[in-house]
């Protein structure tokens with residue numbers, strides 16, 4: 001049998017986002033720790049799976065193996081979506097009032113402001129998850145999607161352009177549970193549109 005080699009662990013990224021408008025440093029500090037937990041758990045899952053593979057315990061009938069494989073979507077997405085989220089914020093934001101991204105976001109919704117209204121509505125849905133504006137690489141269309149937890153609702157092959165965390169931990173230190181809309185407005189004041197535009201395929 002070919003020897004199984006365990007994959008290289010992921011290293012957590014860091015961001016300098018202190019002083020955001022409407023999203024406190026205390027919230028960010030907690031959030032960075034949660035993100036680091038996802039990186040740690042992704043690595044842990046891979047280590048444990050590597051161990052099972054090494055011992056030829058990677059069988060579909062093995063509940064331990066199956067549970068670890070099922071959790072990959074949660075932990076990997078928890079890691080990667082937070083990276084997209086922190087990457088698309090900046091403490092030196094500039095307004096988006098034209099250009100390639102502005103046009104692309106507005107195309108399927110009638111205009112940028114209509115896209116924004118829809119994206120905010122998706123973010124404002126009840127429950128925990130993510131609002132993501134995704135680009136379909138087959139036709140260039142950008143559409144807004146709701147992701148339950150970290151893993152349910154992604155569209156295969158679509159590229160994330162704007163990524164918003166709407167789990168309660170993202171805003172509960174700064175706003176009341178019923179004030180998610182205020183947090184979403186704050187997110188919009190801190191978006192790094194250049195980073196989002198660079199994601200366009």
Ligand SMILES: [Fe+2]
Nearest residue numbers: 165167169170
């Ligand atoms: Fe989060």
